[in-house]
Amino acid sequence: MHVIVNLTLIPMGVGVSVSHYIAAIEPILDAAGVTHQLHANGTNIEGEWDQVFGAIRQCHEAVHQLGAPRIMSSMTFGTRIDREQTMADKLASVAAKRGV
Numbered sequence: 001m002h003v004i005v006n007l008t009l010i011p012m013g014v015g016v017s018v019s020h021y022i023a024a025i026e027p028i029l030d031a032a033g034v035t036h037q038l039h040a041n042g043t044n045i046e047g048e049w050d051q052v053f054g055a056i057r058q059c060h061e062a063v064h065q066l067g068a069p070r071i072m073s074s075m076t077f078g079t080r081i082d083r084e085q086t087m088a089d090k091l092a093s094v095a096a097k098r099g100v
Contacts (some may be wrong), residue, residue, distance in 0.1 A: 001048070001049045001079050001081075002046070002047070002048060002049075002079065002080075002084065003046065003047070003048070003049045003052050003053075003077050003078070003079050004044065004045070004046040004077065004078055004079075004085075004086075004087055004090075005044070005045045005046070005052055005056070005075055005076070005077040006042055006043075006044055006045075006075065006076045006077070007042055007043050007044075007045055007056060007059075007073060007074075007075050008041060008042035008043075008073060008074045008075070009021075009022070009025065009042070009043075009059060009060070009063065009071060009073045010071065010072045010073065011063050011066075011068035011070075011071055012068065012069070012070040012071065012072055013068065013069045013070050014067065014068050014069075020066070021063045021066055021068060022038075022043075024062055024063065024066055025043070025059040025062065025063070026038070028055060028058045028059050028062055029043070029045060029055055029059070032047070032051060032052075032054065032055035032058070033047065033051065034046060034047035034051055034052055034055055035047060035086070035087065037087065044087055046086060046087050049079075056073075056075075060073070
């Protein structure tokens with residue numbers, strides 16, 4: 001099943017700046033073969049369910065290995081079975097309605 005996830009991963013106990021930890025998850029998502037897009041407060045990820053959630057687990061494992069003793073994550077995710085839809089499709093739909 002295809003899923004689109006918005007993941008916010010927050011390393012805790014590592015100080016105020018966490019960009020070093022977030023930068024470490026980008027290669028994991030690349031290697032997992034999922035479509036992903038970093039934004040200011042998280043990362044959008046899309047692909048097949050097991051592939052996406054396996055990659056999220058690897059992200060948690062990697063951030064722990066970098067020294068984060070605790071990680072808090074929040075996710076929203078959606079699936080649909082009536083038709084195929086990607087993140088790009090959703091953005092294009094909004095842009096079309098705006099006349100952009």
